[in-house]
Amino acid sequence: MALKTHGTMAVDWEQRIDFDRLRRERLQRVKDLLAKSGMGALLCFDMNNVRYITATHIGTWAQDKANRFTLLPQNDEPILWDFGSAAKHHQLNCPWLGERSRPGISMLRGTMSPEHGRAEDVAKKIRIELEMRGLHKEPVGIDIIELPVLFALQREGIQVVDGQELMSNARVIKTQDEISLLNTSAMMVDAAYDELYRAMKPGMRENEAVGLVSKVLYDLGSEYVEAVNAISGERCNPHPHVFSDRVLRPGDPVYYDILHSYMGYRTCYYRCFTVGYGSHAMVDAYKRCRDYLDAAIELIRPGRNTAEIAAVWPKAQDFGFPNEEAAFALQYGHGIGLAIWEKPVISRLVSLDHPQTLEPGMVFALETFWPSTDGWSAARIEEEIVVTPTGHEVITRFPAEELLVAGAHYVTVNGPLPTTRETEAPPSARVLDMIEASAKTERVGVSD
DSSP, rough: EEEEEEEESSOSSOOOOHHHHHHHHHHHHHHHHHHSSOOEEEEESSSHHHHHHHOOOOOOTTTTTTOOEEEEETOOOOOOEEEEHHHHHHHHHHHTTGEEEEEOOOOTTTOGGGGHHHHHHHHHHHHHHHHHHHHHSEEEEESSSHHHHHHHHTTTOEEEEEEEHHHHHSSSOOOHHHHHHHHHHHHHHHHHHHHHHHHOOOTHHHHHHHHHHHHHHHTTSSSSEEEEEEEEEGSSOOOOOSSSOBBBBBEEEEEEEEEEEETTOOEEEEEEEEEEEEEEEEHHHHHHHHHHHHHHTTOOSTBHHHHHHHTTSSSSSGGGGGSSSTTTTTTTEEOOOHHHHHHHEOOOTTTTTSSOOOOTEEEEEEEEEEEEETSSSEEEEEEEEEEEEEEEEEEEOOOOOOOOEOOOOETTEEEOOBOOOSSSOOOOOOHHHHHHHHHHHHTTTOOO
């Protein structure tokens, strides 16, 4: 166990997460890649990229606004435009930005109409900064953008190119402090699953499970519970990827995916249970699902590649889908960091033809799925893994090597009910004898 688990506070008596180092190393990774590119600057609107470059955050309410933006010129420091009060806050509390934190309003995902002139204002701001540095004739890489802003930049004579790939490549290898934050984030989900396991019982609704998990995470210091997929009973197959108000019943399969962030660093962390007891078909599905996951984990070490991992997973047709696109994300791997899905992607859809070599510092999640032979239940499991210099380390610790049974373990006069059993058991010998005996008696209600 190489990775340490710290508390969530800073202390003077122990070296924990070094946020100054985190800020420096993240920004330097982008600067180094930008220096090797043919771009004169990077312009980012994706809030995760803005945070990676500027180490600023104003809450997840702004995640879908595409309003905050940062410009990183070649051989220079980033400039941030933000909501005015937030920009002032950064000036006062983010000394690594100082006067380079400025007010600026874009189009708020179309909320500002074209005649308001916000797209032109953004483009003018960018052109001025580029001209001051002699970069206005160089290509500008952009991650995501509203089309009116794109057109306004082009009217200013700015050549726009793809900057998303550079940012994705910058974020694929995690720094020491990023790995510590991801480990801490997973620790919080460990605790949430423990509470959930103790609380699950017949009568609990999926949405109640979501509420319980959210409370545990926020109490522990999560900054954002992005989603809790709670899937039970016949909703397990096919996987709907969203919770409902369905009520848990005895014998139900149930699986969860808990996605939240601590200091921006996410989790994607499935666990699967049965309530009270599980059917033989569900137990078999879980074993198959776990075997596919374990085979993938066994291959993780530097020098191996994503094609080797994807190759151990079943073909889409093996579990009821016509092709790999239709089955996408069921047998799946994806990087995890400031976003739920980052590089590398591991899937039979793309990895067999486009393998990517595993490197130390990669952190990704592996998730597998297998439907039961009963046609409605299914198993879903996921682990998060850090690629180390000599192999790997799993950072998701809530037990999942065998199917867990939640809720009361029922006891009869003859002892505990088995935890592997069918909801509708086959008739006993005594019942069959009763049926046979009744068949030999005179039939009642049948006329001659």
